[in-house]
Amino acid sequence: MIVFQGVSKKFNSGDQTALEDVTFEVDPGEFVSLAGRSGAGKSTIIKLLIGEDKPTKGRVFFGQYEVNKLHDKELPAFRRHIGVVFQDFRLLPTKSAYENVAFALEVAGRPQREIEELVPQVLDMVGLADKMKNFPNELSGGERQRVAIARAMIHRPEVVIADEPTGNLDPFHTFEIVKLLEKINELGTTVLLATHDKEVINSLERRVITLDRGRIVRDEKKGKYILV
Amino acid sequence: MFTIISRIFHFGFKNFWRNGWLTTVTVMIMTLALLVFSWLIFFGVVTSRAAASIEDKIDISVYFNTNTSEDEILSIQQSLEGLSQVQSVDYISRDQALAIFKQNHAGDTTITQAVNELDTNPLEASLNIKAKNPSQYGAIADYLNSSDLSQYVDSVSYTQNQSVIDRLAKIVKTVEVGGVIVMIVFALLAGLVVFNTIRLAIYSSREEIGVMRVVGASNALVRGPFVVEGTLCGAIAALLSLIISAPILFAINPYLNIFIPGMDLFQYFLSHIVALFFYILFFGIVLGAASSFVAVRRYLKN
Numbered sequence: 001m002i003v004f005q006g007v008s009k010k011f012n013s014g015d016q017t018a019l020e021d022v023t024f025e026v027d028p029g030e031f032v033s034l035a036g037r038s039g040a041g042k043s044t045i046i047k048l049l050i051g052e053d054k055p056t057k058g059r060v061f062f063g064q065y066e067v068n069k070l071h072d073k074e075l076p077a078f079r080r081h082i083g084v085v086f087q088d089f090r091l092l093p094t095k096s097a098y099e100n101v102a103f104a105l106e107v108a109g110r111p112q113r114e115i116e117e118l119v120p121q122v123l124d125m126v127g128l129a130d131k132m133k134n135f136p137n138e139l140s141g142g143e144r145q146r147v148a149i150a151r152a153m154i155h156r157p158e159v160v161i162a163d164e165p166t167g168n169l170d171p172f173h174t175f176e177i178v179k180l181l182e183k184i185n186e187l188g189t190t191v192l193l194a195t196h197d198k199e200v201i202n203s204l205e206r207r208v209i210t211l212d213r214g215r216i217v218r219d220e221k222k223g224k225y226i227l228v
Numbered sequence: 229m230f231t232i233i234s235r236i237f238h239f240g241f242k243n244f245w246r247n248g249w250l251t252t253v254t255v256m257i258m259t260l261a262l263l264v265f266s267w268l269i270f271f272g273v274v275t276s277r278a279a280a281s282i283e284d285k286i287d288i289s290v291y292f293n294t295n296t297s298e299d300e301i302l303s304i305q306q307s308l309e310g311l312s313q314v315q316s317v318d319y320i321s322r323d324q325a326l327a328i329f330k331q332n333h334a335g336d337t338t339i340t341q342a343v344n345e346l347d348t349n350p351l352e353a354s355l356n357i358k359a360k361n362p363s364q365y366g367a368i369a370d371y372l373n374s375s376d377l378s379q380y381v382d383s384v385s386y387t388q389n390q391s392v393i394d395r396l397a398k399i400v401k402t403v404e405v406g407g408v409i410v411m412i413v414f415a416l417l418a419g420l421v422v423f424n425t426i427r428l429a430i431y432s433s434r435e436e437i438g439v440m441r442v443v444g445a446s447n448a449l450v451r452g453p454f455v456v457e458g459t460l461c462g463a464i465a466a467l468l469s470l471i472i473s474a475p476i477l478f479a480i481n482p483y484l485n486i487f488i489p490g491m492d493l494f495q496y497f498l499s500h501i502v503a504l505f506f507y508i509l510f511f512g513i514v515l516g517a518a519s520s521f522v523a524v525r526r527y528l529k530n
Contacts, residue, residue, distance in 0.1 A: 050442065052442075072447075072528065072529055073447065075441070076441070076444045076445060076446040076447070076449075077444065077446075078444075079441070079442065079443070079444035080443075080444035084442050084443075090435070090438070090439045090442065091439070092436050092439055092440075093436070094242075094243060094246045094247065094436075103440075103443060103445075104443040104444070106235050107440065107443055107444055107445035107446065107449050108444060109231050109232055111231070112231075151443065155444075
């Protein structure tokens with residue numbers, strides 16, 4: 001489903017290497033953690049996967065798409081196959097929780113009736129049925145991240161990508177979010193989680209790809225957080 | 229397609245309302261810019277009226293020898309009217325000239341008595357000529373001074389007043405050209421100020437645009453609401469600038485009348501209010517929408 005083939009990414013005209021010859025595959029329904037220190041290349045992999053950046057070398061595939069060859073105009077339609085969750089939530093501050101989640105369906109041109117039916121269901125699933133009308137600044141960090149997860153999965157994407165989703169959260173809310181991601185995975189959605197949180201990775205007992213200075217140093221089916 | 233368009237308008241209206249202070253500041257700056265634009269229109273009206281009033285004061289007269297017959301003068305009048313530079317030619321016969329002279333000196337008994345004692349009318353018939361453009365008087369004077377007419381013509385007033393006429397013509401031209409340059413410069417400045425204000429407003433939304441891109445919003449859906457917001461700001465600013473202009477025009481109108489007699493700018497404003505509103509509205513909407521359209525473009529990559 002997701003294939004990275006000999007992918008390298010260099011910045012500053014080749015002075016800085018973010019990724020070096022990275023090759024891996026992710027099958028449908030998998031839960032994969034990308035582990036590594038800050039700057040190891042986790043976020044670069046995510047940026048390349050969602051088409052926010054292009055590799056210097058190699059190819060990135062998502063389903064039938066060769067992501068590195070997509071034009072700016074093709075990206076919006078491609079991104080509707082993916083749900084992304086960020087460390088800083090990236091919610092629209094002028095929209096309520098309901099509107100933030102509904103927005104992902106609205107941009108896809110889905111009918112209003114479907115939106116009105118689906119959004120409360122998903123917000124209920126993430127435990128925010130009573131906070132639909134609240135704006136992001138009226139929600140806690142954990143609640144904001146749950147809104148972001150609801151938004152990421154509302155259009156039933158094939159894969160949910162979470163880039164350090166627990167980075168700004170306390171341990172209680174961290175495990176709440178991890179449980180939510182596991183639940184999404186159990187429902188059949190592929191989950192790609194980038195994190196440097198040892199506790200999170202060890203508690204999952206799922207596949208772990210460990211990165212160090214832009215290279216894959218370990219890829220284990222039931223991995224632990226082990227740094228070089 | 230209809231769903232997307234209706235959502236673009238829906239988001240645009242909602243953002244306009246929810247952005248509160250940012251919207252208020254943008255509308256205020258656009259109002260100032262449109263005030264400049266509307267006052268440039270008034271400035272254009274004032275300069276063209278001023279130029280017309282100067283132009284109206286310029287004419288040349290050709291005086292004919294007393295032995296020239298009326299038929300000959302009328303035929304010269306006809307030939308003058310045939311010239312492309314000539315706007316109008318008025319014939320003043322010797323009798324009319326005398327009547328005007330007497331009327332002008334009605335209070336001066338010495339002159340009146342002197343004229344009455346004369347057996348013949350000493351005044352010459354004349355043609356008063358107005359050119360379409362003040363710079364064309366020279367060409368008309370040359371025609372009048374040509375050898376064909378020299379037997380009839382006694383004098384041409386242009387020859388005596390040439391330097392004054394030329395200077396007035398230059399003033400008229402300078403006022404007109406200067407007015408156009410000032411209008412262009414200020415319209416550009418107003419446009420740039422608005423563009424930068426909208427650019428800053430959109431810069432503050434760059435993260436929001438990033439989120440829209442990540443959830444798969446098309447370029448049209450990202451850009452559309454900003455263009456709608458810019459259009460709304462422009463439309464409201466247009467209305468405000470007219471509302472602000474009205475009392476200012478009313479207050480300065482009497483003073484303007486002193487400089488340019490017969491100039492009633494407030495009346496002009498009232499009689500042209502619909503056209504003015506549409507001009508300013510058009511400028512405001514185009515400025516708001518185009519600025520937003522261009523300003524969002526840089527955030528639509530990746």
